Amino acid sequence: MKLAFSLFFFLVVFVLVTLHVHQVSGAANIWKTINVNLDGTGDFKTIKEAIDSVPENNNQWIRIHVSAGVYEEKVHTQQHRGFILLEGDGRENTVIEWWDYAGDPGNHDTVTSATFTSRADSFVAKNITFKNSAGAVGQAVAAMIQGNHSAFYGCGFIGLQDTLYDQYGLHYYKDCYIEGSADFICGNGQSIFEGRYNFCGIRMRWTRIRCITPGEVDEETKSGRAAEVY
Numbered sequence: 001m002k003l004a005f006s007l008f009f010f011l012v013v014f015v016l017v018t019l020h021v022h023q024v025s026g027a028a029n030i031w032k033t034i035n036v037n038l039d040g041t042g043d044f045k046t047i048k049e050a051i052d053s054v055p056e057n058n059n060q061w062i063r064i065h066v067s068a069g070v071y072e073e074k075v076h077t078q079q080h081r082g083f084i085l086l087e088g089d090g091r092e093n094t095v096i097e098w099w100d101y102a103g104d105p106g107n108h109d110t111v112t113s114a115t116f117t118s119r120a121d122s123f124v125a126k127n128i129t130f131k132n133s134a135g136a137v138g139q140a141v142a143a144m145i146q147g148n149h150s151a152f153y154g155c156g157f158i159g160l161q162d163t164l165y166d167q168y169g170l171h172y173y174k175d176c177y178i179e180g181s182a183d184f185i186c187g188n189g190q191s192i193f194e195g196r197y198n199f200c201g202i203r204m205r206w207t208r209i210r211c212i213t214p215g216e217v218d219e220e221t222k223s224g225r226a227a228e229v230y
């Protein structure tokens with residue numbers, strides 16, 4: 001019964017997220033587009049400035065288009081800045097990169113080490129890479145996702161330890177490439193992962209994630225939360 005309910009619940013959420021995304025892909029439903037370009041030809045040169053320009057308590061989809069380039073900055077979508085579609089020029093071409101790690105001289109911890117932090121509900125990212133290039137220094141998060149109802153299409157998550165900190169909320173990851181060496185997907189997010197780039201040959205559906213290390217299937221998943229291993 002509980003399982004049936006969960007399934008139903010996730011289907012509903014899945015449809016909602018998909019609908020959101022279909023809405024955002026139809027130009028008519030995008031309220032406005034903000035362009036970010038390193039060469040100064042856009043509205044802003046940094047993604048941070050573009051996000052900070054979104055009105056608080058925003059409830060209309062705003063596209064932030066980020067032209068190809070490596071953006072060396074930490075990016076944060078605050079809780080009251082939802083309905084953002086962050087769109088790059090392809091995950092190989094548009095990269096957000098920073099290098100904080102837990103216990104570094106700047107006193108970062110796992111959470112604050114994140115290059116990208118998403119706290120807003122209703123967030124979509126497309127064709128962009130989030131990278132933490134701290135190296136083999138322990139926990140160094142590329143993206144921490146704690147907003148609810150968030151979806152990622154064709155995105156890259158690059159790091160070594162704790163790359164994708166899927167902290168909490170209902171999330172959907174499609175065709176995303178996720179790389180790391182230890183616990184590289186962790187958190188309590190209730191997420192669906194599917195698509196072309198399967199990490200470690202594991203495809204997970206509506207599973208609660210613990211920590212995934214290459215070559216391992218997570219214990220929680222093994223205990224019957226419908227992971228597909230192939």
Ligand SMILES: *[C@@H]1O[C@H](CO)[C@@H](O)[C@H](O)[C@H]1NC(C)=O
Pocket residue numbers: 089090091126127153154155174175
């Ligand atoms: C964007 O991501 C989608 C997958 O969701 C992929 O099919 C498409 O080729 C990507 N576009 C670019 C420019 O990388």
Ligand SMILES: *[C@@H]1O[C@H](CO)[C@@H](O)[C@H](O)[C@H]1NC(C)=O
Pocket residue numbers: 013148149168169170
């Ligand atoms: C996410 O949204 C669902 C409803 O769609 C809600 O039941 C759930 O409590 C929310 N989760 C968080 C972490 O806010």
